[in-house]
Amino acid sequence: MSNEKHGLARGLTNYGDIDFSLYLRRTFASAAGYSREMMDKPVIGIAQAPSGFNPCHRNFPELVEAIKRGVLAAGGLPLDFPTISLGEAFLNPTSMKFRNLLSIDIEEMITAQPMDAVVMLGGCDKNVPGMLMGAASADVPAIQLVPGPMLPMPFEGERLGACTDCRRFWGRYRGGEVSEQKIKIIEGKLATTAGTCAVMGTASTMAAVAEALGMSLPGTAAIPAVHADRIRAAEASGRRAVELALQPIRPSQIITEKSVENALRVLLAISGSTNAIIHLTAIAGRLGIHVSLRKLNELSDTTPVLVNLKPTGEHYMADLHAAGGLGAVMREIKHLLHLDCLTITGQTLGERLEAESPWVDRSVVRAFDDPIDPVGGLISLFGSLAPNGAILKRAAANPALFERTGRAVVFESLQDLADRIDSPDLDVNPEDFLVLKNAGPKSGAGMPEAGYLPIPAKLARQGIRDMVRISDARMSGTAFGTVVLHVSPEAAVGGPLALVRNGDQISLSVKNRRLDLLVDEAQLELRRAELAPPAELPDRGYNRLFLQSTLQADEGCDFDFLRPSRMGNRHSC
Incomplete structure (x- = not known):
């Protein structure tokens, strides 16, 4: 390797004297106790996101140690560094608000610090997409490693x-x-080990998406956090990162139109989280690839649900690992995948699947011709209420509610929802549609996972467990129900959702992929004229940046200035 471009000589601090810059950098590296021999090795960054506010990541110390062991064994110099850590249940208003900030942190630290490749260690929900977004923009060889899911425990x-x-x-x-x-x-019994949620929630879904894209080592998405295989996966990731430093494969070579389509197929087959649509759209968007919600419907109609995991089945992520992992799922839909896609191993996806054991536990991963559901878990809806699209996780919904018209029971905001949902005076029936406004990306609420509106208390006490619920918010991947999400454009920017009033009739048709507000256009125009003007932007800080620059859900809720200019001539998957 030439010391001009690699290792500690990469991206030198500019003092106007390059030789002095390298001399000074080595001086301070000496203060860390590194020998000159170690300073000449390829540098592998380890981006890690531990935090006292993120218990999902509490196994990171042993994983970082294992990554370093793999790097050293392969002849590299491991240098770990902290990144923003997004703990889903510990952030206000929501972790989604800070995903883009994490992606900036990752991109800038990967490019500003001298590293030839990087292992990114993160798991809890928004950490993986934020890391992949940043890595895609930086385009330095990168491997995604997740902490793994927690174990379910008897009770x-x-x-x-x-x-x-x-x-x-x-x-x-x-x-x-x-x-x-x-x-x-x-x-006190629901979360008892390290790791991310034990089911096919957003964290597990994004781990699967990272592996399906080719950005994680094969077989690593579902390994439980407390399993010894998880430590071995960390060591293998460190070793592979050194190989990538010597023979680079960049994210832009792996995240392509074809691999994004593969990831969508896998997402549908595992009946993954609705959040993954937003995140995958944002990751792909960093490389000028457009994810079409109409194309999602085409893929969903030909991709069966094969994985029997909660929230749409009965098993847990640990069972998926024991059943053959994500490879077992991809082998079942192999004929639907682009097998020529390159992965970080240097193999194509086809070569990877060919090399794996064919064994699979059919109680967890069903055969293609014996699916749990013959069509994919997610669909997009379009219509007068969602011109740019909305998302429904039909695999987690009640088919009895798929074709119906209902009366809107409207909540103007999250506070309005909290104030009235359990009121005994709430005028609501099981056949009504609960509608939440102003919970989208530009609402000031940060697009929380509030789309899973609670069943009104008086109906819950009657045994009602599901109703049609519609909003511009998101829903946790661990949730279930007939919940329409990500309505775009959102209410806060004057989308049709802003015009819905109590008593309006709304039509939902899963069969026709439609979501329509049954109010005549003349009446809607009158309502438009009565809408309050948009709220003024905050004076300063990240709040201003977020509200000013965040795109709509169908564009991944990324910041507009982080997408490449070639999005104007974008490719679609």
Whole structure:
């Protein structure tokens, strides 16, 4: 390797004297105890996101140690550095607000610091997409490593794991079936190990997406956080990063139109989180690739649901690992995938799948001709209420609610929802459609996972467990129900959702992929004229940047200035 461009000599600080810059850098590297021999090796960055506010990441110290072991064994110099850590349940208003900030942190630290390749260690929901977005923009050889899912644990004759079971018991508590004393006991039993949610929530879905794209080592998406294989995966990632430093394969060579389509196919087959549509759109957008929601429907109609995991099935991520992992899923849809896509191993996807053991546990991963559902778990809806699209996780919804017209029960904001949803005076029936406005990306709420509107208390006590719910918000990947999300354009920018009023009729047709507000255009024009002007931007800070620059859900909610100029001549997958 030439010291002109690699290792510690890469991207020298500019003092106007290049030789002095390298001399000074080596001086301070000496202060860290590195020998001159180590300073001449390829540098592998380890971007890690530990935090006391992120218990999902509490196994990071041993994973970082294993990555370093792999780097050293392969002849590299490992240098770890901290990044923003997004702990899903610990951020206000929502972790989604800070995903783009994390992506900036990753991009800038990868390019500003001297590294020939980087291993990115993150898991909890928004960390993986933020890291992949930053890596795509930096285009330095990169490997995504996740901490792995937590283990479900036995409790009173069943296994529990965050967070689908969290929502199941909370629904029973709201319905009066579980006592306050019992819900407090359950609270301490739902998440008992390190790792991300134990089900096919957003964190697990994004781990699967990273592997399907080719940005993670094969077989690493589903390894439990506390399994020894997870440590071995970290070591292997460090070793492979050195090989990438010597023979670079860049994210732009891996994240392509074809690999993004592969990731969408996998997303549909695993019945993954609705959030993944936004995140994959943002990742692909960094490389000028447009994810079409209409194309999503085409793929969904020909991609069956094969994975029997909560929230749409009965098993957990640990069971998927034992059943053959993501490779077992991809082999079943192999004829639908672009097998010539390059992965970070240097192999094509086809070569990777050919080399793996054919064994699979059919109770967890079904055969292509014996699916859980013959069509994909996610679809897009279009119509007068969602001109640019909305998302429904039909695999987690009640088919009895798929073709119907309902009366809108409208909540103007999250505060309005909190104030009235459990009021005994709320005028609501099980056949109504609950509608939440002003919870989208530019609403000031940060697009929270509030689309899973609670069933009104008086209906919950009657045993009602699902209703049609519509919003411009998101929903946790661990949630379930007939929930229409990401309505675009959102209410805060004057989209049709802003015009909905109590008592309006709304038509939902999953069969026709339609979501329509049944109000005549003349009346809608009158309502438009009455809309309040947009709120003024905050004076300063990240709030101003977020509200000023965030794109709509169908464009991935990325910052407009972070996408390449060639998006004007974009490619579609």
